[in-house]
Amino acid sequence: MADEPASVIAIESDADVVTARQQARAMASQLDLSSTDQTLLATAISEVARNITAYAVRGEVLLSVIQDDGGRRGIQVIARDDGPGIENVELAMQDGYTSGTGLGLGLPGARRLVHQFEIQTAPGRGTTVTLVMWERESARAA
Amino acid sequence: MAVPILKQGPFLIATIQAALTDTDVLKLQDDVMAQVTRHRSRGIIVDVTALDVMDSFVSRSLQGIARMTQLRGATTVIVGIQPEVAFAMVQLGMAFEDVLTALDLEEGLALLTRPRKETVDGGG
Numbered sequence: 592m593a594d595e596p597a598s599v600i601a602i603e604s605d606a607d608v609v610t611a612r613q614q615a616r617a618m619a620s621q622l623d624l625s626s627t628d629q630t631l632l633a634t635a636i637s638e639v640a641r642n643i644t645a646y647a648v649r650g651e652v653l654l655s656v657i658q659d660d661g662g663r664r665g666i667q668v669i670a671r672d673d674g675p676g677i678e679n680v681e682l683a684m685q686d687g688y689t690s691g692t693g694l695g696l697g698l699p700g701a702r703r704l705v706h707q708f709e710i711q712t713a714p715g716r717g718t719t720v721t722l723v724m725w726e727r728e729s730a731r732a733a
Numbered sequence: 734m735a736v737p738i739l740k741q742g743p744f745l746i747a748t749i750q751a752a753l754t755d756t757d758v759l760k761l762q763d764d765v766m767a768q769v770t771r772h773r774s775r776g777i778i779v780d781v782t783a784l785d786v787m788d789s790f791v792s793r794s795l796q797g798i799a800r801m802t803q804l805r806g807a808t809t810v811i812v813g814i815q816p817e818v819a820f821a822m823v824q825l826g827m828a829f830e831d832v833l834t835a836l837d838l839e840e841g842l843a844l845l846t847r848p849r850k851e852t853v854d855g856g857g
Contacts, residue, residue, distance in 0.1 A: 605755040612786055613752065630785060630817035634825060637788035641755070686826055696789040700825035 596653035602670070603649045608640040611652040618654055619666050622726050632666060632724040635704040638697040639670040639720045646690075647674020647718065657723065665706070665725035673717040680712060736761045738768050743775040744845060746838070749783050758794045765798050766805075774807050776845035780838055782813030792827040799832045808833065812841035 597618065600611045612633040619629040636652065643650035650672025657667045677683045683690075686699045698720075702708040707723035734757060738747045745768055747761065765777060779795060781787065787795075799809040810833045814822070822829065835841040 609752050609754055616785070627817045627820055630815075630821050631824065633786045634788050634821040637786055637790075638825070641788070641790060696826045700789060700827075703824045703826070704821060 596655045598654040600652045602640050602643045602652055605644060608637055608644065611640050612636040615654050615666060615668060618656065619724065622656065622664055622666065624666070624724060624726055628724055631704040635701040635722055636668055638701040639722065642697055643670060643672045647672035650674065663725055665723050668722040669719060671717065671719040676714045676716050676718055677712040678714050680710060738764055740772055745769065745772065745774045745777045746780065747777065748780040751783060752785070753791065755790055758791055762794055762798055766801055769802050769805050769807050777802055777807055777809040778838060778841040778845070779809065779811050780813050781811060784818060785815065787814070787818050787822055789825060789827060792822060792829065796829065796832055808845060810835050810841040810844050812837055
């Protein structure tokens with residue numbers, strides 16, 4: 592459903608995390624996402640991109656504009672790395688669970704911030720998190 | 734980008750100017766603690782008006798500043814959380830329950846200059 596990603600941001604440092612969420616916000620504002628949804632998306636990207644620097648050292652964030660069957664547009668964010676992967680995804684998706692030094696809000700928090708959330712991971716096979724934020728129905732009438 | 738910290742009488746005012754990296758946030762924590770110690774400050778205001786994102790790391794670090802300075806006998810107030818940011822923080826699960834907040838710098842200063850017991854014991 593997605594074409595070529597409009598933007599690929601290499602995530603290697605904490606500054607790249609900021610770049611990724613700022614680019615996503617710029618894309619989202621062109622799509623008429625509300626300013627609240629832009630903020631929710633930017634915050635979710637911050638969480639998943641930080642997981643890359645914290646656990647996998649490096650990875651990338653791909654940003655694309657996608658459309659569903661009804662022509663509604665949205666921003667798709669793919670955050671992926673070839674890091675150690677997550678052994679127990681169910682556990683990682685629970686509030687307050689962390690294998691590192693964080694609060695354990697990153698993945699479950701990010702899931703609450705966006706419209707769609709999907710995670711693919713296995714030990715030793717990296718982690719790919721896909722987020723989608725759709726534009727509001729009313730935005731399409733314009 | 735470093736956050737400037739101004740001393741105003743018994744208070745310190747840290748005004749965040751632009752998006753912060755995690756490194757910037759940790760430096761802010763260190764700088765605030767160093768200055769609180771040097772100036773024997775009684776109150777700290779951290780102005781986050783310029784932040785368009787407060788993720789779990791930033792929130793946790795600001796909470797850390799509030800707790801650390803409290804152990805030094807100083808009170809920290811976070812001011813200027815934008816409405817969208819507040820919305821995102823709640824969705825994320827960052828309730829900020831034990832941190833004092835105020836609408837803006839002026840209200841923050843008013844909170845700090847009010848008699849102590851009113852400000853600290855919120856909600857108990």
